Amino acid sequence: MRIIDANNITEEIKRMVIEANYFLPEDVMKALENARKNDDWKLSQDILDKIIENARIADTEQVPMCQDTGMVVVFLKIGQEVIIKNGYIGDAINEGIRRGYEEGYLRKSVVGDPIKRLNTNDNTPAVINYEIVPGDKLNIMVAVKGFGSENMSRLKMLKPSDGLEGVKDFILETVELAGSNPCPPIVVGVGIGGTFEKVTLLSKKALLRDLDSYNEDPFYADLEREMLERVNNLGIGPQGFGGRTTALKVNIEYFPTHIAGLPVAVNINCHATRHKEVTL
Amino acid sequence: MDYKLTTPFTRESLKNLMQGDNVYITGFMYTARDAAHKRLVDLIDNGKELPIDIKGACIYYVGPTPAKDGQALGSAGPTTSYRMDAYSPKLLDLGLMGMIGKGMIGEEVIEKIVEHGAVYFGAIGGAAALISKSIKSAEIIAYEDLGAEAIRKIYVENFPVTVIIDSRGDNLYKRGREEYLKRKMQRKEEGKSNMED
Numbered sequence: 001m002r003i004i005d006a007n008n009i010t011e012e013i014k015r016m017v018i019e020a021n022y023f024l025p026e027d028v029m030k031a032l033e034n035a036r037k038n039d040d041w042k043l044s045q046d047i048l049d050k051i052i053e054n055a056r057i058a059d060t061e062q063v064p065m066c067q068d069t070g071m072v073v074v075f076l077k078i079g080q081e082v083i084i085k086n087g088y089i090g091d092a093i094n095e096g097i098r099r100g101y102e103e104g105y106l107r108k109s110v111v112g113d114p115i116k117r118l119n120t121n122d123n124t125p126a127v128i129n130y131e132i133v134p135g136d137k138l139n140i141m142v143a144v145k146g147f148g149s150e151n152m153s154r155l156k157m158l159k160p161s162d163g164l165e166g167v168k169d170f171i172l173e174t175v176e177l178a179g180s181n182p183c184p185p186i187v188v189g190v191g192i193g194g195t196f197e198k199v200t201l202l203s204k205k206a207l208l209r210d211l212d213s214y215n216e217d218p219f220y221a222d223l224e225r226e227m228l229e230r231v232n233n234l235g236i237g238p239q240g241f242g243g244r245t246t247a248l249k250v251n252i253e254y255f256p257t258h259i260a261g262l263p264v265a266v267n268i269n270c271h272a273t274r275h276k277e278v279t280l
Numbered sequence: 281m282d283y284k285l286t287t288p289f290t291r292e293s294l295k296n297l298m299q300g301d302n303v304y305i306t307g308f309m310y311t312a313r314d315a316a317h318k319r320l321v322d323l324i325d326n327g328k329e330l331p332i333d334i335k336g337a338c339i340y341y342v343g344p345t346p347a348k349d350g351q352a353l354g355s356a357g358p359t360t361s362y363r364m365d366a367y368s369p370k371l372l373d374l375g376l377m378g379m380i381g382k383g384m385i386g387e388e389v390i391e392k393i394v395e396h397g398a399v400y401f402g403a404i405g406g407a408a409a410l411i412s413k414s415i416k417s418a419e420i421i422a423y424e425d426l427g428a429e430a431i432r433k434i435y436v437e438n439f440p441v442t443v444i445i446d447s448r449g450d451n452l453y454k455r456g457r458e459e460y461l462k463r464k465m466q467r468k469e470e471g472k473s474n475m476e477d
């Protein structure tokens with residue numbers, strides 16, 4: 001058994017939401033620089049240069065790289081031997097967001113009710129996903145998710161007979177429909193299998209995986225490579241102005257599913273792919 | 281082509297711009313997103329006066345982050361424009377000449393752009409810290425209660441944008457992609473992989 005103080009969690013969340021917004025993760029920066037190197041279309045190069053310059057400015061001046069500082073999505077892996085004292089973990093997380101968004105000069109982009117649409121003015125609540133795992137550690141993954149790209153995400157319950165081709169077509173169709181809206185170059189997170197709600201979670205988790213990683217299953221790793229190539233053959237390009245670099249990476253996660261179904265979800269992220277992780 | 285332009289715009293000042301041109305804008309413009317647009321159009325529908333000078337105006341679709349010390353405005357990149365499609369035709373009819381955002385806009389808006397000789401510009405989505413550098417002053421002039429979505433009058437110097445829809449209705453998203461794919465095809469036929477030149 002191990003005791004973790006809720007105040008500690010608040011502090012970590014506060015730090016992570018600020019840092020996620022100021023500092024582009026290294027794997028994303030590397031992917032942008034690689035894309036710049038391999039893109040020989042002048043317009044694309046100009047835009048990629050500016051996107052890289054923007055990330056550098058945000059980094060050195062400690063300002064948000066994008067004005068959409070996102071809705072916060074948290075994935076928790078709670079070791080079953082962990083006990084949280086001094087408060088409820090969900091409250092501790094939202095308190096960290098409240099402080100981070102105020103002190104970090106971040107935009108408050110959450111409305112308390114989807115129909116009445118009144119801003120909560122502190123960017124809470126977060127969307128929190130809890131998972132109980134073996135052990136005595138607490139792993140926290142924080143993503144700040146912009147909605148220009150979130151709005152372009154899609155889910156479809158395919159028929160088993162649609163098969164692999166159906167999945168591929170759906171991914172390409174989703175990127176095509178998104179076009180210039182999600183600030184390409186994008187990152188494509190794909191979930192395959194599970195149930196209606198599980199498949200979207202898989203696609204979100206796929207987005208959280210490092211851009212220099214591949215699915216451990218060689219079949220899905222190959223599918224990631226193939227789909228990146230095909231997405232980049234669409235010609236949408238950075239900002240949709242035409243060019244090779246439509247996406248930096250396609251990440252795929254899968255899960256067992258029912259004999260009657262083939263769910264697929266595509267969650268889109270922009271070049272401002274922002275996440276942070278800590279283990280307490 | 282690269283152009284320098286000052287606001288307010290006129291039919292004349294915009295008529296040579298073509299999709300794909302880079303433009304550096306200097307002068308005053310307004311910031312507004314969906315919530316502010318809805319209020320503006322409610323005023324129009326009720327025959328009331330607008331809080332902004334719409335003749336020749338340029339509206340930037342943005343909801344900035346709070347300014348840090350020494351900044352006029354925080355990070356300020358464009359938001360997705362199609363959410364304003366329901367409102368912009370009415371503003372174009374009243375004299376709005378420029379809109380800055382990102383992403384494709386609807387046919388009805390493009391028709392109005394052509395009718396009035398206006399232009400739709402794109403700013404680089406997500407390059408918010410970089411863009412912020414060309415914003416020199418900002419003042420809330422309406423709807424303060426909307427926070428980041430309030431209408432601000434901002435002064436910009438050499439604000440970098442690209443023409444997406446020009447006053448003839450030509451579209452960079454369509455043309456740019458076609459050109460790239462055509463070029464790529466040609467290269468393939470010539471057996472070259474490099475697209476340089």
Ligand code: SF4
Pocket residue numbers: 066067068069145146147148149181182183269270271272357358359405406407
């Ligand atoms: S899609 Fe991403 S880069 Fe574009 S405005 Fe939204 S958060 Fe920023």
